[in-house]
Amino acid sequence: MNFNFRKIDVDAYDEDVLLETELYDPDPRGPQQVIEDAKAKAASVRTSLAKGDNLGALVTILDNPPYGPNVEEAKNLTLQTVVTVLNSTKATDIPNVVRSLPPEAQDTLMKYLYKGMSLPGWGDVSGSVLLGWHEKLTEVAGTGCIVRAMTDRRLL
Amino acid sequence: MVAPEVYNVSQSPITSHAFNADRTQVAVSLNTNEVQILSRSGLDWTPTETLSEHDKIVTSIDWAPNSNRIVTASQDRNAYVWQQASDPLTGRLVWKPTLVLLRINRAATFVRWSPFEDKFAVASGARAIAICSFDPDNNWWVAKQLKKPIRSTVLSVDWHPNNVLLAAGSADMKARVFSAYIKDVDKRPPPSVWGEKLPFNTVCGEYSSPSGGWVHSVGFSPSGDVLAFASHDSTINVVYPGGPAVYTIRSNSLPYISLTWTSEDAIVAAGHDCQPVLFSGGPSGWQAAGSLDDTTAPKSSVGARGGFTGSSPVGRLNSAAFNTFRNADSRGLGSSHGGGTPLATDTELFTVHQNTITNIRPYDGAPGAVSRVSTSGVDGKLVIWSVNAVSGLGTKLKALRVG
Numbered sequence: 001m002n003f004n005f006r007k008i009d010v011d012a013y014d015e016d017v018l019l020e021t022e023l024y025d026p027d028p029r030g031p032q033q034v035i036e037d038a039k040a041k042a043a044s045v046r047t048s049l050a051k052g053d054n055l056g057a058l059v060t061i062l063d064n065p066p067y068g069p070n071v072e073e074a075k076n077l078t079l080q081t082v083v084t085v086l087n088s089t090k091a092t093d094i095p096n097v098v099r100s101l102p103p104e105a106q107d108t109l110m111k112y113l114y115k116g117m118s119l120p121g122w123g124d125v126s127g128s129v130l131l132g133w134h135e136k137l138t139e140v141a142g143t144g145c146i147v148r149a150m151t152d153r154r155l156l
Numbered sequence: 157m158v159a160p161e162v163y164n165v166s167q168s169p170i171t172s173h174a175f176n177a178d179r180t181q182v183a184v185s186l187n188t189n190e191v192q193i194l195s196r197s198g199l200d201w202t203p204t205e206t207l208s209e210h211d212k213i214v215t216s217i218d219w220a221p222n223s224n225r226i227v228t229a230s231q232d233r234n235a236y237v238w239q240q241a242s243d244p245l246t247g248r249l250v251w252k253p254t255l256v257l258l259r260i261n262r263a264a265t266f267v268r269w270s271p272f273e274d275k276f277a278v279a280s281g282a283r284a285i286a287i288c289s290f291d292p293d294n295n296w297w298v299a300k301q302l303k304k305p306i307r308s309t310v311l312s313v314d315w316h317p318n319n320v321l322l323a324a325g326s327a328d329m330k331a332r333v334f335s336a337y338i339k340d341v342d343k344r345p346p347p348s349v350w351g352e353k354l355p356f357n358t359v360c361g362e363y364s365s366p367s368g369g370w371v372h373s374v375g376f377s378p379s380g381d382v383l384a385f386a387s388h389d390s391t392i393n394v395v396y397p398g399g400p401a402v403y404t405i406r407s408n409s410l411p412y413i414s415l416t417w418t419s420e421d422a423i424v425a426a427g428h429d430c431q432p433v434l435f436s437g438g439p440s441g442w443q444a445a446g447s448l449d450d451t452t453a454p455k456s457s458v459g460a461r462g463g464f465t466g467s468s469p470v471g472r473l474n475s476a477a478f479n480t481f482r483n484a485d486s487r488g489l490g491s492s493h494g495g496g497t498p499l500a501t502d503t504e505l506f507t508v509h510q511n512t513i514t515n516i517r518p519y520d521g522a523p524g525a526v527s528r529v530s531t532s533g534v535d536g537k538l539v540i541w542s543v544n545a546v547s548g549l550g551t552k553l554k555a556l557r558v559g
Contacts, residue, residue, distance in 0.1 A: 016283075018307050023329055024368055103406050107367060142408025144390035151369035151389040153329070 024153040027068055034066045038074035042081045054089045055097045061085060062105040062112075067154035075156060080123050082112045087129055094136045106141045110149040111156050113137065158542040160448070160508055163201055165194070170532040171214060173515055177221035183207075183228075184532070185214035191228055193251075201538070209236050209253045216266045220273040226251070227276050229264035235278050235288070237297055256297040258286045266312050272319045274341050279310035285324055287336040287356075302334050302357050312373045312414075316380040317523070320345040320354060323383055325371030331385040331393075333360040349381050349398045365391050366404055372427070373414045378524030384423050386412040392425055392435055394442050403442045405435060414516040418526035418543045424448065426513035426531055430505055434546045446546045448529075451506045477503060511535035 011017045027034060041061050048057035061081050066074040089097060101109065113134050116125045137145065169187045176182070181195050181204070190208045194201035212231035219226050226238040236253040243250045258264065262281030269276045278286040278299070283306045286299035307328035314323045322336040335354035337345070350360040361383070364371075369388030376383055383395040390407040392415065413427035418434075422445075426432040431449035435442055504510065511534035519540055520528035532538045 018328065022307055025364075104366070107406070141406075144407040144409050144411075147411055148367040148369075148389040148391070148406070151387075152367040154368070 020153070021069075024068075027066070027071070031070050031074075034071045035074040035077075037064070038066055038077045038081075042077055045081050045085060049085065049088060054085060054093065055100050057085045058082075058089075058097060058109070059101065059105055062101070062108040065108055065112075065156055067156055079112060079115060079119075079156070082109075083116060083124050086116075086133055087124055087126065091132060094133060095140070098133070098136050098140050103141070106137060106145055107148045107152070108156075109133070110137055110141070110145045111152060114149050115156050158545050160542070160545075161540040162508055163538045164536060165201060165532070165538045166536040168536055169511075169514070169534040170536055170538065171514065172217045173530065173532040173538060174217040174219040174226070174517070175519065175530065176219050176224065179519065182538070183217045183219055183226055184538070185217060185228075186536070187213060189213060189230065189232070191217060191226070205251060207236075207238055207251055207253070210234060212263075215264060216268075218267050218269050218276070220269045223273045225269075225273070227256075227267050227269060229267040229278050231263035233260055233262065233264060233280075234258065235264055235267060235276075235286075235297075237276075254296060256286075256288050256299065258288070258299050259301070260284060260286060262309070265309060268313050268315060270315045270319050270336075271317050275319070275336070275338060277313045277315065277322055277336060279313050279324060281309040283308060283310070285310050285313060285322070285334070285336075287322070287338060289338050289341045300338065300356065302336065304357060305359065305362075306332070311370060314375045316348075316350070316376050317378070318345045318348065318380060321348075321350055321360065321376075321380070323374040323376055323385075325374040325385050325387075327370045329364050329368045329370065329387070331363045331371045331374050331383065331387075331395075333362075333383060333397075334358065335360065361395070361397055363393065363395050363402060365389050365393050367391070369411070372412065373425075375415050375417050375423070377417050378420050382420075384415060384417065386415045386425055386427065392423065392442075394423075394437065396439055399439070401439075403437065405442050405444060407433075407444070413512065413514050414531075416516050416518055416526070416529060417524075418518065418521075418529065419524055422543070424516060424529050424541075424543060426509075426516045426533075428512050430507040430509045430511060430513060430533070432513065432516060432529065432531055432541055434543065448541045448543065448546050449507050449509075450545075508539055509533050509535055509537055 045057040045061050065078055113130050116130045166186045171185045171187050173184045181193055183191050183193050185191050189210045189212055190206050191214055192203050193205040195204045210230035210232050214228050214230045216229045229235045235256040238251040238253050240249045241252045260280040260282040264278050264280045266279040275289045285302040288297045288299045291298045309327040310324050312325045320337050320342055322334050325331045335358040337354050337356050365387040367389040371385050371387045373386045386392050388411045390411045392405045394403045410428035412425040415423055415425035417423050421438050423435045424432050431447045433447050434445045436445040513531045513533040516529055516531045518526040519530040528540055528542050530540050
């Protein structure tokens with residue numbers, strides 16, 4: 001008996017297949033706009049960090065993050081900027097920063113933490129820093145925040 | 157605080173439950189192809205009848221309070237309407253099934269009678285909702301399908317009080333409001349916030365939660381002017397179509413599977429968190445008011461379970477299973493020689509339900525003034541909760557926030 005039928009892509013034979021892109025609303029900004037926004041935010045984050053305003057920097061970069069296809073450059077830049085902010089925050093400040101974030105930003109931060117953990121060794125990503133943030137964020141936002149990071153199809 | 161009434165109906169999951177009008181009987185499906193009718197006898201429920209016609213697992217049951225008819229939906233792609241009739245041989249009243257021509261090629265997932273009980277809606281995995289009405293010429297129920305623009309399995313439906321509009325929650329991350337107007341059955345509905353002209357399959361609204369997720373449950377408010385839905389991203393969303401405003405309440409805990417309105421300004425939702433949670437609000441905003449389950453009560457000596465009202469916001473991470481693994485990790489304690497506590501208490505939750513709650517329904521009180529709700533879940537328990545039990549907790553919480 002041939003068991004290769006299990007490897008057949010049955011979706012290819014479905015005329016009415018549900019596509020990944022139908023599961024979320026596309027970014028209203030075009031790819032060009034997205035990369036410009038990401039660059040502008042990266043610059044303003046550097047200014048905030050220089051002033052020691054880590055919370056402000058995090059709120060800025062977590063607002064309206066790039067997602068979906070065709071914006072790889074903006075995604076990488078934003079992840080790099082998020083990681084910079086996370087790495088430059090003192091461990092003792094993390095609980096206060098996390099608590100002061102608006103709920104949407106908490107969910108977005110959780111998504112970036114998981115994205116960072118999926119790329120060990122990428123840029124300055126440090127597993128122990130990410131786990132430290134993850135612990136504090138989960139204490140504040142609960143398992144619900146993790147569930148939202150997992151269900152959200154707007155991949156960062 | 158009134159303690160909830162807890163009934164251990166079975167060891168297996170209860171896939172669905174529906175009470176009759178006077179709450180003396182309940183129809184349950186215990187994860188099989190049969191429906192059992194239990195009758196109240198004193199402080200317990202005893203099986204009195206079994207409805208067996210389906211071939212596969214029964215997914216949903218609804219019992220019409222006025223016409224005393226039961227409708228069941230199953231994974232075998234069929235639905236049956238059950239009516240009591242006297243048996244010609246014995247004269248006893250027995251439940252007789254009538255076939256419903258659903259014309260769907262996937263499982264039926266959910267079924268609900270319309271408020272006037274002359275129609276019912278069957279949700280299915282065939283990306284369609286069958287709106288069924290009775291055809292007296294052939295003595296069966298015929299269906300008309302709502303298809304567009306559903307892109308995936310429909311998981312739940314709820315009827316608007318005007319008997320025409322239908323809300324549906326689907327696995328394509330959307331909650332929608334449709335018109336299910338059937339020409340020969342319905343009178344033209346008065347205009348509402350959802351629209352004026354409502355031919356069959358009009359889409360009156362399409363909503364989704366900000367972070368997506370399957371929409372597990374939908375519900376119209378008692379007036380029908382507001383829609384609430386629970387999705388798998390651990391949120392409850394309340395839609396004011398006239399607003400246009402959608403309020404998203406993010407939960408700290410696991411996703412809700414089922415919700416019901418108890419009044420125009422209150423919703424009770426329950427799900428993977430194993431406890432029913434009350435939400436209150438209005439056109440200006442919504443928030444969680446508290447749990448109906450008093451998880452801080454000294455049911456166990458281990459301490460307060462961290463729900464979203466508890467001291468530890470980590471929620472279920474702070475459970476016995478988590479501690480077992482943490483001890484194994486940090487102290488090298490294996491489960492084989494880990495202390496003298498028996499396994500059963502190790503995994504016991506501090507909630508009444510010991511597993512996911514899959515159904516929550518109004519139990520007592522008119523629509524808009526529901527005083528008690530019933531829940532059933534994967535743990536085989538049927539529980540009746542007093543909705544007012546939370547109000548004390550709610551005011552306490554508010555006082556805490558102010559103080």
